Amino acid sequence: MRVTRGTTRRVALERLAILCATSNDEQDNSDGIQSLCKLRSKSSLNASLEGASLAAVPMSTRELDVLLALCKAAPLVTGLQDAEALLAQLAPYMPEAHRQAIGHSAPTSRQAPWESLAYELTSAVLSIATNHSPLANKALSSIEITLNALGESIDKSAWRSAETNGTDTSEADHNAVQLTVAMHGFMRACADHVQAWTADQRLALIQRLRILLSEKFMVSVEGSLSAIRNGRATSRSSKEWRRWIRQYATQGKPLGAMLLQRAFIDIVERIAFLLHSPYEALSVDAALAALMAKTSHVSKSRPVVSESMIGSLAEIIAEEVNLLDEDADYLQVSSAWQQRLAFEVKAATLRSFLYCTLIDEEIADDEVLMSWLEAAASNPVQMGDGELAEAVLKLIVQGKMPSRTGKVAGECLAHALRLLSGDVVISTLYSLGNVLSAGSNDRPSGISPWIDGSPSLDTSGPYTSHSALGSSISLNMSDEEESTVVYGAVIQAIVAIAIARNDEKISALVLSMLVQKLGRINPTVDARLVAETAALGAYNATDLKGLLRLYVRAASLASNSGNFQMIGAVTDARIRIAASIRKDSPLYEIYLVHLLGLIVGNGDERAADVAPASRNMARLFRPLAILVSTDLTSTPQFEDEEEVRQLGRDAWVNIVAHGFTLQSQSGRQYAAELQVLAQHSLPLIDEERVDMPESGIELNPILRRSAGTEHVGNLQAALIALNPQHEAEIKKMGYA
Known part of the structure; x- marks a missing residue:
């Protein structure tokens, strides 16, 4: 922001107000606040004393700076007398903020002065209500008066259609947009200080606001904004509002009905969270994280919430979701920023409904x-x-x-x-x-x-x-x-x-x-x-x-x-990979060699019990069968076909050595997988070596696995059952 004389004065007044509010000397504190209050313009003082409308008296830049400085000091005031005096100074401005006449020399900021004025005044009054309980009723009464004034202004507004051609702008259009920015500031302040109300008062607040944000008013707001954007800017006021509309849009919060809906749902979300923790005023992210983590931020002894409260909140939230899903006329988005605002409203409604569901999932379904x-x-x-x-x-x-x-x-x-x-x-x-x-x-x-x-x-x-x-x-x-x-x-x-x-x-x-x-x-x-x-x-x-x-x-x-859950997960993972790799992929050979190698490497010639090795081997049959049979239209291209062939040969030898035969129980259990493997295996006998004796077969480490006496006896019995006429010769067989 460009530093000007007005900017310097505003910063100085804010610092002076904060210093007065935080002074250790109560007398100096009171005198400082009173002195600042006297800086208001004489015209405003006279209007206040005579009971006339403050809005009718144009507010100078100096008075606006003083008023905003007093608002900044309100949360820091500790003395009840000073808080009461400050409330008396600020409260009269609240109902008039949305129609306050402000001189054209008002300082330029990131938001229109009516929004700043409404936000700061409402925040200050609600801070006093929160920090000074004897003044709570009086402070909240001023909020009620402000709501009545906003309702009267809405009722008196000139209604425009959202489809207006926008050829001309009028003072009514300017007033409608001025009312919009002031309401936005007012609702933002309410969202920041919802803990100032009781639970029932909060529900009444959002019900009242929902009535004010009627479809008729929302359509009129969009019509007035369209007229200002597209109409002839012949007056200074029209040019200023067109500039404000552009400035809000560049900040990612375009003026319109969606911006008001965003401010409204913020209040609803804060109120819904406070049903869980009535004494915490957390940010949106912190609130959701606190509920999800069940940390100390969330009240351990959550108060009893009535069914009517949950039902009313759930109904309001559901209406907001339906408005978004049904694309209400006044919520039709025409820019990326408006769409983003709509998504922010959607996110807030989802979080709000979750808070209600966590209390009663039957009412908030x-x-x-x-x-x-x-x-x-x-x-x-x-x-x-x-x-x-x-x-x-x-x-x-x-x-x-x-x-x-x-x-x-x-x-x-x-x-x-x-x-x-x-x-x-x-x-x-x-x-x-x-x-x-x-x-x-x-x-x-x-x-x-x-x-x-x-x-x-x-x-x-x-x-x-x-x-x-x-x-x-x-x-x-x-x-x-x-x-x-x-x-x-x-x-x-x-x-x-x-x-x-x-x-x-x-x-x-x-x-x-x-x-x-x-x-x-x-x-x-x-x-x-x-x-x-x-x-x-x-x-x-x-x-x-x-x-x-x-x-x-x-x-x-x-x-x-013995973690069978993990064993099943590994098998499932291997099956998923097998089903997703085509035979013409270079990954096919990698995976095939890996699975065959695991089968070949299973077992130990020194192990007396072959059952664990057999079980581990059996878990590889299904992934391997799926790998070789899933893609039947492609032909694998091996970089080292001889290695694959040799591994396949050794794998089958080890499968048989561990008891997976046609007649064995384990062989019958995995017959389907073994048949698929046999169908898609490379030839086990090399045609070029078909007539050559396998002189080193007795030294093959695979055949020497499970060479224990018990396993030898089982193999001999199986062979005798197949060839009873050669029983004598079979009994002489062994691993020697």
């Missing part, structure tokens, strides 16, 4: 909230707005969103982020990752047991220094089933973003982030992490190899500890 969330989450345009997307995702995190909808929401967010910068994507990923970090207060130190020799899959790259980015969403859920839904939705969103970006570095960052969360929340979430990461395995060799190493490590730990 949680299924209604779910339907709104699903509609928003499934709309890429709405999920492209930062505030609305954040609100929807946080409500998903709250734990009431079905898994399917959580996945859709994550995909919509990912779609929106495709058009944004990498830093925005990374910040979003860390914000979501912080949800998983908040799942446990006991974070283990050192290298995670899930990671084999490295604290991440890939700690290199330009994104590893962004660990401080992103906001934190704190959660503290006692129910494990609830937390599974919550964290599952977050994991799905993170993976969906990585897939949508299709960036190898982003994928590596996501994998590193998710792997570091393993073992830090609970086994159910660990299993979900392992299963969901499989979606990233079908895009590049680096991610696939990293995931395969992770699954080997996870399966080994789970097998040793």
Whole structure:
């Protein structure tokens, strides 16, 4: 802002007022406040004494500065006498602020002087009501008088149609827009100080405001704004209002009905939150975070809230949502800023309804909230707005969103982020990752047991220094089933973003982030992490190899500890990857060699019990069968076909050596998978070596596995059952 004489005077008066209000000497304090009050213009003093309307007397720049300075001092005044004197000075201006005549020499600021005047006066009076209980009734009475005055002005307004051609502007148009900015300032102040009213008074306030913000008034406001924007600016007043309209638009809050709706829903949201914690005045983000985290900010002993209160609030919020969804005439958006305002209103309504649902989900129907969330989450345009997307995702995190909808929401967010910068994507990923970090207060130190020799899959790259980015969403859920839904939705969103970006570095960052969360929340979430990461395995060799190493490590730990949930998750992840890789992809050979190698490497010739190795091997049959049979239209192109052939040959030998035969119980159990493998395996016998003896077969380490006496006896019995006439020869067989 350009420093002028007026600016210097305004800053000096504000500092002087604050100094007077905070002085330790009560006498100096009182004298200072009284001296400032006397700086009002004589014309205003005479009008006040004679009972005439203050609005009729043009307010000079000097008087406006004095009045705003007194408003700034109001929250700091400690003495009851001074507060009473200050209230007596400020209260008469409140009902007149929206029609106050202000000289053209008023200082230029980021908002019209009528909004500043209405906001500061209302804030000051409500601060006095909050800080000085003996004056509360008197202060709130002045608010009631102001509401009556606003209603009278609205009733007397000249009504315009929103479809006006705007060829001419009139004084009535200017008055309508002046009333709009003053009402915006008034409602902003009410939102900031809703704790000044009791619960019933708050409900009465928003019901009164809803009546004032009638459809007829809203349409008229849009018509007057259209006339000023498009009409002939022949008067100085028209030119000034056109400048103000442009200035508001450049600040991202275009004047109009949507701006008033935004201020109104802010009041509703604050009131809905105070149903949970009547003594806390938190910001929007802090309020939602406090409820979700169940921290000390939220009152432990929540007051009893009547059903009528919840019902009335829920009804008001539902009407707001319906207005937005039905595209009311006066809410039709014509610019990106207006659309953003509409999304802000939508986000605030969703949060407000959640607060009501958390108190009584029967009156504030949680299924209604779910339907709104699903509609928003499934709309890429709405999920492209930062505030609305954040609100929807946080409500998903709250734990009431079905898994399917959580996945859709994550995909919509990912779609929106495709058009944004990498830093925005990374910040979003860390914000979501912080949800998983908040799942446990006991974070283990050192290298995670899930990671084999490295604290991440890939700690290199330009994104590893962004660990401080992103906001934190704190959660503290006692129910494990609830937390599974919550964290599952977050994991799905993170993976969906990585897939949508299709960036190898982003994928590596996501994998590193998710792997570091393993073992830090609970086994159910660990299993979900392992299963969901499989979606990233079908895009590049680096991610696939990293995931395969992770699954080997996870399966080994789970097998040793008897964690069947994790064993199932690893199998599910392997199946997902197998179903997503085509045979003509270079990833096909990588995955095929990996699975065959695991089968070949299963077992130990020194182990007396082959059952554990057989079970581990059996879990590989289905992923391998799906891999080789899913894509029947393509032909694999192997870089090293001989290696694949040799691994296939050794794998079949090891399968048979571990008892998977046509007649065995385990063989019959996995007959379908083994038949598919046999159908799609490369030839086991090399045609060029068909007549050459396999002189080293007795040294084959695969055949020497499970060479224990018991296993030898079982194999001999199976052979005798097939060839009883050769019983004598079979009994002489062994591993020698």
